[in-house]
Amino acid sequence: MIQSLANWILSFDILAGMGNPVAWGLSLFVVSALIFVFVALNAIVLVYIERKVSAFMQVRLGPMRVGKFGSLQTVADALKLLQKEDIIPQMADKILFVIGPWVILVASVVTFAAIPFSDTLLAANMNIGLFYVVSISSIVVLGIVMAGWASNNKWSLYGAMRSAAQIISYEIPVGITLIAVVAVVGSLNLQTIVIAQGGTGNLFHWIPIPLPNWFVFHDPFLFLAAFIYLTGATAEINRTPFDIPESESELVAGFMTEFSGLRWALFFLSEYANATLVAFLVSIIFLGGWQSPFSTYGGAQVGFSILTLLAIMWTVFVKIKAKRLSIFPVGLSLVITLCAWLFPGFALWLASPGLFWMLLKVASIIFLLMWFRWTFPRLRVDQLMYVSWKVILPISLINLMGVAVWMWLTGEIQF
Amino acid sequence: MGRLHAEEMVLNMGPQHPSTHGVLRLKLRTDGEIVSHIEPVIGYLHRSFEKHAENLEYQMVTPFTGRCDYLGAMGSEHGYAMAVEKMMGIELPERVEYLRVIFAELQRIASHLVALGTFGLDVGAITPFIYCFRERELILDLFEMASGARLLYNYIWIGGLAHDIPPGFVEKTYEFLDAFDKHVAEYNQILTGNKIFIERAADIGVMTPEIAINYGVTGPSLRASGVNIDIRRTQPYSIYDRFDFDVPLGEGIHGTVGDSWDRYYVRVLEMKESAKIVRQALDQLPVEGDVKSAIPRRIRPPKGEIYFRSENPRGELGYYIVSDGKNVPLRLKMRSPAFSNLSVINEIGQGFMISDVIAILGSLDIVLGEIDR
Numbered sequence: 001m002i003q004s005l006a007n008w009i010l011s012f013d014i015l016a017g018m019g020n021p022v023a024w025g026l027s028l029f030v031v032s033a034l035i036f037v038f039v040a041l042n043a044i045v046l047v048y049i050e051r052k053v054s055a056f057m058q059v060r061l062g063p064m065r066v067g068k069f070g071s072l073q074t075v076a077d078a079l080k081l082l083q084k085e086d087i088i089p090q091m092a093d094k095i096l097f098v099i100g101p102w103v104i105l106v107a108s109v110v111t112f113a114a115i116p117f118s119d120t121l122l123a124a125n126m127n128i129g130l131f132y133v134v135s136i137s138s139i140v141v142l143g144i145v146m147a148g149w150a151s152n153n154k155w156s157l158y159g160a161m162r163s164a165a166q167i168i169s170y171e172i173p174v175g176i177t178l179i180a181v182v183a184v185v186g187s188l189n190l191q192t193i194v195i196a197q198g199g200t201g202n203l204f205h206w207i208p209i210p211l212p213n214w215f216v217f218h219d220p221f222l223f224l225a226a227f228i229y230l231t232g233a234t235a236e237i238n239r240t241p242f243d244i245p246e247s248e249s250e251l252v253a254g255f256m257t258e259f260s261g262l263r264w265a266l267f268f269l270s271e272y273a274n275a276t277l278v279a280f281l282v283s284i285i286f287l288g289g290w291q292s293p294f295s296t297y298g299g300a301q302v303g304f305s306i307l308t309l310l311a312i313m314w315t316v317f318v319k320i321k322a323k324r325l326s327i328f329p330v331g332l333s334l335v336i337t338l339c340a341w342l343f344p345g346f347a348l349w350l351a352s353p354g355l356f357w358m359l360l361k362v363a364s365i366i367f368l369l370m371w372f373r374w375t376f377p378r379l380r381v382d383q384l385m386y387v388s389w390k391v392i393l394p395i396s397l398i399n400l401m402g403v404a405v406w407m408w409l410t411g412e413i414q415f
Numbered sequence: 416m417g418r419l420h421a422e423e424m425v426l427n428m429g430p431q432h433p434s435t436h437g438v439l440r441l442k443l444r445t446d447g448e449i450v451s452h453i454e455p456v457i458g459y460l461h462r463s464f465e466k467h468a469e470n471l472e473y474q475m476v477t478p479f480t481g482r483c484d485y486l487g488a489m490g491s492e493h494g495y496a497m498a499v500e501k502m503m504g505i506e507l508p509e510r511v512e513y514l515r516v517i518f519a520e521l522q523r524i525a526s527h528l529v530a531l532g533t534f535g536l537d538v539g540a541i542t543p544f545i546y547c548f549r550e551r552e553l554i555l556d557l558f559e560m561a562s563g564a565r566l567l568y569n570y571i572w573i574g575g576l577a578h579d580i581p582p583g584f585v586e587k588t589y590e591f592l593d594a595f596d597k598h599v600a601e602y603n604q605i606l607t608g609n610k611i612f613i614e615r616a617a618d619i620g621v622m623t624p625e626i627a628i629n630y631g632v633t634g635p636s637l638r639a640s641g642v643n644i645d646i647r648r649t650q651p652y653s654i655y656d657r658f659d660f661d662v663p664l665g666e667g668i669h670g671t672v673g674d675s676w677d678r679y680y681v682r683v684l685e686m687k688e689s690a691k692i693v694r695q696a697l698d699q700l701p702v703e704g705d706v707k708s709a710i711p712r713r714i715r716p717p718k719g720e721i722y723f724r725s726e727n728p729r730g731e732l733g734y735y736i737v738s739d740g741k742n743v744p745l746r747l748k749m750r751s752p753a754f755s756n757l758s759v760i761n762e763i764g765q766g767f768m769i770s771d772v773i774a775i776l777g778s779l780d781i782v783l784g785e786i787d788r
Binding site: 379 | 424538539
């Protein structure tokens with residue numbers, strides 16, 4: 001994307017004089033800024049959504065005052081955090097205390113460089129994209145340990161140590177699960193992985209249920225792998241039920257205890273960036289990335305029909321629950337579906353934008369993570385380690401072997 | 416290289432800590448995550464209740480009792496009123512007795528709801544806490560209807576009640592009770608049967624009957640160890656002998672008898688029993704009767720002393736009152752259940768992890784206002 005942006009800049013007559021290196025550097029800057037803006041805005045939106053989701057799960061309303069339906073609440077909170085006094089404890093290791101949060105933030109933002117948002121929207125098309133994402137995102141643990149150690153607080157230290165143990169433990173099963181996918185595709189390039197999931201096929205190769213060619217439906221082993229990966233990744237990003245490093249009721253706030261203001265906001269930012277990253281990886285690796293589930297003519301029409309059905313169900317639900325008739329979603333989806341059946345080309349056009357499907361999948365996964373967080377209790381440290389080393393790791397090893405055997409049985413690879 | 420020098424770390428938990436249920440301080444000696452010794456340090460909420468009582472007339476002490484156990488204020492007031500009434504030999508109208516039982520049992524439900532919710536919080540489940548508070552609000556609404564207050568009521572007076580219940584109270588209480596069973600099923604769904612919750616609570620902090628009795632543990636925590644002692648049943652006071660209710664005991668469904676899960680579950684069951692008692696009391700509630708008719712003009716208990724105990728949400732609440740015939744008690748001692756219940760934590764919490772200590776503390780359901788008095 002950087003080179004194409006540079007080429008685009010150079011295509012203007014006035015700008016052509018700057019030469020390729022300058023244009024390239026400018027594009028690099030623009031793309032990096034775009035990624036950072038995406039991460040920051042994403043965090044602001046996600047915090048708002050998380051508060052709303054948790055509120056609806058807890059029979060509350062959530063933020064309602066700032067902006068329409070409280071939509072500007074997180075903006076207000078962010079501004080408040082920026083204004084707060086920057087406190088560095090007297091006995092803290094000042095250098096580590098200052099750079100710790102930045103290490104975490106940089107590690108979690110930089111990973112987005114390799115994420116394909118759609119077929120063209122991709123900052124760096126690396127041939128080792130998956131490896132890059134996994135390895136860079138594990139630098140986060142370094143920042144956490146820095147922050148926890150530098151705080152000179154026993155709670156922070158506990159949080160940091162727990163975090164280090166947890167992230168390192170879960171990296172192994174997660175990595176092995178990802179290797180299973182790499183074995184199927186034969187490439188570490190994330191874009192290649194997405195492209196390999198295009199089209200429609202049978203469930204588990206033989207069962208005659210037409211489903212998109214996503215890896216989660218590729219074979220039973222990858223189906224299981226998707227869940228293993230989601231579990232392991234939830235643990236890696238320290239979210240409930242694995243939020244042990246910052247477990248509020250035990251360690252006050254874990255490694256974040258001594259941080260305030262902007263530095264604390266950085267932790268928050270990177271936390272949501274990491275959650276988004278995991279959601280992106282799950283969608284890319286198992287759910288077909290930016291591939292539309294309805295990518296053929298018939299599929300698009302079926303898809304819109306399903307949408308209409310859902311809209312009708314929603315209307316009935318609203319009618320029963322809230323005693324009011326909301327005709328708009330049904331009307332809109334009916335019109336779209338009618339158009340889809342009448343003009344198949346239109347349907348395909350409407351159903352194809354990759355960015356939309358990508359973000360929809362990501363949003364679903366993030367909602368799932370939020371759902372976990374607001375319903376589950378927290379595991380204990382030793383239980384967490386038990387799950388990682390004695391349950392998930394053996395399963396993922398067997399899984400890797402199973403995938404290989406499956407590939408051999410279905411003839412996708414020959415020895 | 417020589418041996419790596421390692422020593423135990425002293426960790427101060429509290430008095431400012433999210434999970435110490437107030438201003439409790441726990442001095443933990445930890446070896447990594449394992450806790451080898453727990454020393455509760457109390458007194459951060461000491462308000463000299465007993466010394467105050469020596470300078471206040473009997474009727475003036477009532478509001479202070481509620482401030483001790485602020486989650487079970489009705490129970491504390493009830494116990495105190497009964498103690499003084501017994502000294503003075505006051506006969507109460509039937510209606511007062513029934514209303515008192517209704518309020519005490521509603522208070523028990525409200526208190527247990529807080530216990531369940533905060534225990535959930537302690538093990539990391541946030542949503543059940545809000546559900547529990549939703550029902551507690553309904554009970555507080557009922558209390559507000561009757562007494563005008565939502566936390567500290569000063570409603571049960573020596574010899575009667577501050578006011579009679581307002582019209583509509585009985586219907587609203589029935590309404591609450593009808594919906595309550597469904598809500599208990601909700602808690603069971605979201606928390607009680609949750610695999611992670613069971614893993615966190617079962618076999619943690621096992622309190623054998625011997626330990627429980629030796630430390631003077633009472634209330635749901637004692638019954639969770641399988642000891643069938645409920646003062647409402649063993650020494651029925653007020654009119655508890657007229658009601659049909661069970662005393663739930665810990666059965667160790669998911670672990671050992673007397674573990675944290677049992678202590679939690681006994682409270683769930685007790686809420687159901689309390690709801691049963693309230694329903695019976697409402698059914699039998701006499702329509703006639705002046706709630707203030709038995710309130711004495713002058714409260715001067717005869718010379719002597721009394722120890723009166725009642726079953727508070729947290730356990731045996733005892734009042735030891737010495738009277739010299741004046742209108743001010745010569746000495747008033749409160750035997751607070753949470754104090755004894757907390758003292759057991761070193762015995763049952765040793766060798767567990769920091770997270771478990773918090774779970775155990777949550778399952779004991781302490782109220783610091785009552786421990787420090």
